[in-house]
Amino acid sequence: MALALTALFAIVEFAGGWISNSLALLADAVHMSSDVVALGIAAFAGRVAMRPAHNGMTYGYGRARVLAAQANGVALWFLSGWIVWEAFGRLLDPPDVQGWIVIVIGFIGLVVNLVILKWLHGADDINTRAAYWHVLGDALGSVAAIVAGATIFLTGWMPIDPILSFLVAGILAWGGWNLLRETTGELMAATPSDVDVVVLEKAMCGVTGVSGTHHIHLWKLPGGGRALSAHIVVEALQEWDQTLALLQQHLREAGIEHVTLQPESDSQDCNHHCCEPCDH
Numbered sequence: 569m570a571l572a573l574t575a576l577f578a579i580v581e582f583a584g585g586w587i588s589n590s591l592a593l594l595a596d597a598v599h600m601s602s603d604v605v606a607l608g609i610a611a612f613a614g615r616v617a618m619r620p621a622h623n624g625m626t627y628g629y630g631r632a633r634v635l636a637a638q639a640n641g642v643a644l645w646f647l648s649g650w651i652v653w654e655a656f657g658r659l660l661d662p663p664d665v666q667g668w669i670v671i672v673i674g675f676i677g678l679v680v681n682l683v684i685l686k687w688l689h690g691a692d693d694i695n696t697r698a699a700y701w702h703v704l705g706d707a708l709g710s711v712a713a714i715v716a717g718a719t720i721f722l723t724g725w726m727p728i729d730p731i732l733s734f735l736v737a738g739i740l741a742w743g744g745w746n747l748l749r750e751t752t753g754e755l756m757a758a759t760p761s762d763v764d765v766v767v768l769e770k771a772m773c774g775v776t777g778v779s780g781t782h783h784i785h786l787w788k789l790p791g792g793g794r795a796l797s798a799h800i801v802v803e804a805l806q807e808w809d810q811t812l813a814l815l816q817q818h819l820r821e822a823g824i825e826h827v828t829l830q831p832e833s834d835s836q837d838c839n840h841h842c843c844e845p846c847d848h
Contacts, residue, residue, distance in 0.1 A: 570684045570703070571607040574600055577680045584673035588666040590713065590729055594654075600677070602647050606640045606702040610695050613637075617695075617790070630790020633695035634751050640698040641747030644705070644740045651737040655730035662726035670717030670729075674710050681707035693792055694750060701743040709736045757787040760794055763822070768796075771818050777803050777811040779834050786824070795826035803834045 578600035585594035613636030621628035681703055688700040712732035719728040759765055765786060772781050780801035789795050796819060802811055808831045819827050 570687050571604060571611060573680060573684060574607060575604045577677060578604060581673055581677055584669055588669035589664060590670045590716065598647065600706050602643055603702045603706055606643060607699050609636045609639055610699040613695050627790050633693050634754050637694040637698035637747055638751035640702060641744045641751060644701065644744030644747065648737040648741040648744065651733050655733040658730040659727060664726065667717040667721030670713050671721065674713030674717055678707060678710035678714065681710055698747050701747060705736065705740045705743055708739055712736050754788050759786050760788050768822060772815060775811060775814045775818060777807055779803050789826060793826060794824045796824050797828040799830045799832055801832050801834055805831060805833055
């Protein structure tokens, strides 16, 4: 629904921007066109991510959402650069703009974008949030178009059109940066930003029977969950079943469901990962 509505209004906005000669409106129309592509990529990636895991893809296809979000982040940067380029040209030679057309179409565009934002709001996966960023930037572009149109209609000051386009470009660049930073971190299997590994390690060390930990790896799964693997130095290997249950409980409370833990004997040499100072 968001894809169809965005595509329809992009055509209307292109026509309005061409007739009124407004860069703010044309920039918003180009952005809405990029929204069509972004929403299309997001929808396609969402379908691919639903495919079941198999021997060749044991984690499944969930990373398709991350790849789509990264592509949309790059698209936001290119779009921002195009708007800045056009705005500089128009700032040097401001064209005549029909303010009332800009106001009307900008207002309709804002309503359309607010409806789509409501549909996309609250999504947990980064793929939908990437599409949300595109539509949010477009909503702000509609606001800029309305302000530019009103200013031109009331005062005749034409430079306001490219000036506000700079603002929209900056917001889009910021959104693109956030998407690229988050998706790159996930593709590089970075530690989730809301989990402190040091605190997590201390919690595991506080479990009865655990004397040390090492080789801790924590990453985000394609489906959005968290996974952890670690070597656990235990005082008594014969009590590993009880110790494992306690560790899993602590990790579940920390929001980590997928856990792989390898027990090791406490008789090995102690290193700096020991929970308490030791002398063996």
